[in-house]
Amino acid sequence: MRIFTAILFLTLSALSQSYGQVAVANSQGAETPAYPVSLYKEATSISQNLYNGRQYYVYDSRQEEFQFYNQRKWHNGVVYYDGQKFDSIPMLYDIFKDELVIKHFNGDHILMQSEKVDYFMLDNHHFARLEAGKDINEQMRTGFYDILYDGKTRTIIRRTKSRQEKIVDKRVIALYPEKNFFYIFNDGEYHAVHSKKSVFNLFPDQKKELRKVLRDEKIKFRKNREVAIAKIVARHDELAKP
Template sequence: MVKHVVFVLCFAALSASGKAQTNALAATPTIVKAGDVYNPFIENQSRLYNGIEHLGYSIRIKGHAYFLQKELAIGTIMYDELEFANVPMLYDLSKDQVIVQHLNGFSRLGLVSEKVKEFTLLNHHFIRLEADSLSRSPIFTGFYDELYSGQLKVLAKRFKYIHEEIKDELERKFLQQDHYFVQKDGVYYLVKTYKDLLTILKDKGREVKQYLRKNKIKFRKGRENAIVQATAYYDSLNK
C-alpha cells in the first residue's frame, strides 16, 4: 500500500522590524518570489506549510486530470494571506487542488485548499468560494475560473472525472465538465441554457439577443464565449 508522505513546503516571508512596520505588513500581502520560495538559504527563516505528496494517476488512464496541460507551469498564488509569485504549479481538476513543485525539485505537493484564496495559472484567474448553507445559492465550495469581472461576474466551475467503459477491455479516461455562473446584484445564477442567460439579463434581454445575433455568437457552439460576451455587453448598456 502506497503511503502518502507528508512534506513540508517552506515559503519565505519578509520579516519586519518595529511595531509600525509589523502593522503595515499585516495590512498588505507579502509577495514572495520563486527565487525566495525555493531558496534553501532562507528555508529556516521561512513560514512552513504542510501538504500531502501528490502521486499523480495511473498511466493506464487516458488523458490527464489537470487544467489545460499536465506539465508544470509558472503561476502566482495567494496562500495563507501571502502572495507567492513564479511558482511551478498545476491545478488538479479531479481533486480540485493546487499542486506545486516540492523543494527537492522533483516531488509534487498538494496544498491545503482551505488556505488557498486565489491563484493565477495559464492566463486564468481562479478564486475560492465557500458554499452558503443558509441560502439556495448554486455555488458549492471550490475554485472558480473568473472569466469576466465587471458590474456582473462570470465564473466557471471546471472539474474532471474518470469515465469507465468496457469494450474489449476496461477503458478509463478523464472527461471534463464545466458549469457556468453569473453573479448579479450579489446573487449567483447557474447558466445551463440560452434561456437561463436571457432570463438573468431580462431587463436588457432584447438588446443582448440582438447583439449576439448580429455578431453571430451562438450559445450552442460556444457557451463560455456567449455568456462572457452577453454579460460584457449587458454591462456596457448600463454604464
C-alpha cells in the same frame, strides 16, 4: 511579490561556491554562520508555509485522458496562500478532486491545503476559492471557481471532471469527461445558466441589445459558450451604467 525561487537558486549557488566557509568569528570570539548560510535560511523561511502540505501522487499517469485542468504538464503560476503571494510556482490543478498541486524545488509534488488558498492564476485563468453560504449561494459547493468575468455582474465557472472506466482488450482505460457549470450574479445571488435562453432571461429588458452583441461579433453560443456569456454580461453592465 515573492519570487523566492530565484532567490533560492542564487543562494544555493552562493553556498556551493563558498563551501567550506562554515563560520566566522565575531568580536567576542563566538562563531556566527557564514553569510550565504544566513541568506539561505532567510530565503527559505519565506516558502516554509507554502511547502507544508501532504505529498501528492499522480494517478492514472499513463492514460490518454487526464484529471487535470487543460493539460497534464507543469506550468508556472501564481498562488496566494496563507496570506502570502507566491509567483512562478510550477503547478497543476486536479479538477476531478478540486485540488491544487505544486512542485517542490526538490521534485516532490505537494498538495496545497485548499482552505489556505485564496486564489491561484494558471494558464491565464483566475481561480478563486469561494465558500458556500458566504461567497456564493448556500446550495453551491465550496471550492475553486474560474472567474470568467469580474465586473458588477460577476460570472464564474465551476470546472469539473468525472472518472469513468471502460475495458479495451482486457485493459482498464480511465476516462475523464469534463463538464462546466456557469453562474451569473444578479439580484443578490448566483443563477445557474447553460443555454442562451437562460442567460437572456436574467436580463429581459435588454434582450434585443444583448442578442445584437453576438450577431455583431459573429459568436456562436453553443460553439463558444464562455466567450458568449462573458460578452453578454459585460454588455449588460455597460447598458446598466447610469
